[in-house]
Amino acid sequence: MKQKEFIATVLPFKDKLYRLAKRILVSGDEAEDAIQEVYLKLWKGRNKIGNYRNPEAFAVTMTKNYCLDRLKSKQASNLKIVHNNFQTSENVEKKIEANDGVQLVFKIMETLPEQQRIVLQLRDVEQFEFSEIAKMLDSNETAVRVNLSRARKTVREQLIKKHNYGIS
Amino acid sequence: MELAKIEKLLDAYFEGNTTLAEEAMLRDYFAQDEIAPQVAMYQPLFVGLVAAKEEVSDRELKLPKNQFKIKNWWYAAAASVVLAIGVAGFVFSEPKLTQEEQEALAAFEKTKEAMQFMSKNFNKGAEELTYISTFTETKNKILK
Numbered sequence: 001m002k003q004k005e006f007i008a009t010v011l012p013f014k015d016k017l018y019r020l021a022k023r024i025l026v027s028g029d030e031a032e033d034a035i036q037e038v039y040l041k042l043w044k045g046r047n048k049i050g051n052y053r054n055p056e057a058f059a060v061t062m063t064k065n066y067c068l069d070r071l072k073s074k075q076a077s078n079l080k081i082v083h084n085n086f087q088t089s090e091n092v093e094k095k096i097e098a099n100d101g102v103q104l105v106f107k108i109m110e111t112l113p114e115q116q117r118i119v120l121q122l123r124d125v126e127q128f129e130f131s132e133i134a135k136m137l138d139s140n141e142t143a144v145r146v147n148l149s150r151a152r153k154t155v156r157e158q159l160i161k162k163h164n165y166g167i168s
Numbered sequence: 169m170e171l172a173k174i175e176k177l178l179d180a181y182f183e184g185n186t187t188l189a190e191e192a193m194l195r196d197y198f199a200q201d202e203i204a205p206q207v208a209m210y211q212p213l214f215v216g217l218v219a220a221k222e223e224v225s226d227r228e229l230k231l232p233k234n235q236f237k238i239k240n241w242w243y244a245a246a247a248s249v250v251l252a253i254g255v256a257g258f259v260f261s262e263p264k265l266t267q268e269e270q271e272a273l274a275a276f277e278k279t280k281e282a283m284q285f286m287s288k289n290f291n292k293g294a295e296e297l298t299y300i301s302t303f304t305e306t307k308n309k310i311l312k
Contacts, residue, residue: 003231011229018225032227039229101212102219125220127188149184155213156182163209 001046009049010042013056016126017063023121024067026110034070038063060136064118071114101159108158116151123148169197171204178207 001009017038022031042049042059052058109117115137122133123144130141137144177194180186186194197203198214265273 006231014229015224019220019223022223032225035225036227036229039231043231102216105212105216106220121220124191124217127191129188145184149182152182152184156210159209159213 001050006043006046006049009055010039010059013059014039016056017059019125020060020063020118020121021067023109023117023125024064024114025070030070031067034067035063038066041066054132054135057132057136060122061138064137068114101162104162105155105159108155112151112154116147116154119144119147120151120155124152169193171206174204174207178210 014035017035018031021034021038022028025031025034038059041062049055049058109120112120118137119133122128122136123130128136130144133139133144134141174194174197177186177190181191181194195214195218198211199218203211
C-alpha cells in the first residue's frame with residue numbers, strides 16, 4: 001500500500017481516534033502522542049489493512065487498547081494525569097464558555113470508569129451502532145448497552161444533583 | 169416536539185434503549201431554544217455531546233518516509249552509473265585524437281627525429297676533438 005493510498009484510507013477518522021484517545025487519557029497532548037503511535041502501527045501493518053473489512057473499527061480498537069495500556073503503565077509508575085489543556089480546540093471552547101453546564105458534563109465524563117467513558121464516547125459522541133461498538137470492544141451488544149446506560153445514568157445523577165443545588 | 173414524547177425518549181435513552189435516530193432527535197430538541205423547564209437540566213448533556221464531536225486533532229501525523237529512502241537509493245545507483253559512463257568514456261576516448269592533434273603529433277615526431285639527427289652529427293664532430301686532448305697530453309709529457 002502506497003503512502004497516498006494509506007493516508008486516504010486512515011486519515012478520515014483521525015479526529016475520531018483523537019477524541020477517543022483524549023476521552024481515555026484526558027490530556028490533549030497525550031492523546032496526540034497516542035494517535036501518532038497508533039498511526040505508526042497502522043503504517044507498519046499497512047499491507048494488512050486492506051484485508052480488514054472495516055479499517056475504522058480496527059483503528060478504534062487499536063487506539064482503545066493503546067490508550068488503556070498507557071493509562072495502566074502510568075498508574076503503575078504512579079504518575080498523575082495532567083489535564084491542563086482541558087480545552088484545546090477553540091470552537092469547543094466557545095461553545096463551552098456559553099454554557100457552564102457543558103463544562104460540568106465534561107468534568108462528569110472524566111470521572112466515569114474507562115469502559116463507560118469509551119462506550120459513551122463511541123455511542124453518544126461518534127454515533128456508532130451498538131453492533132459496531134461491540135465489535136470494536138470485543139464485547140457483545142448487551143454488555144455495551146449496560147455500560148452505556150450506567151454511564152448515562154451517572155451523568156444524569158450528577159446533573160440533577162447540581163441542578164437541585166443550583167449551579168448558577 | 170411535545171414534552172411527553174421527549175420524556176419518553178429520555179427514559180429510553182438512560183436505559184440504553186434508544187436508536188441512533190432517536191438520539192439525534194434528542195440532540196436536535198436540546199439544540200434549540202424552546203426547551204420545557206422540566207427537562208432543561210439535560211440540555212448541557214446533549215449540547216456537550218455535540219460540542220465534544222467538534223474537537224479535532226491539530227498535530228500533523230509523521231509517517232516514516234520509506235518510499236523516499238528507496239528513491240534515494242535509486243538516485244545513488246543512477247548517479248554512479250552516470251559517473252562510471254563518464255569515466256569510461258574519458259578513458260576510452262583518449263587514443264582517439266582529432267585531425268589537428270594527429271598532425272601536431274606527427275610534426276613533433278619529425279622534429280624530434282631531425283633534432284636527434286643533428287645532435288648525432290654534432291657528437292661526431294666532438295669525437296674528432298678528442299685528438300686535441302691527446303696532443304695536449306703528449307706536449308705536457310715533453311715540455312713538463
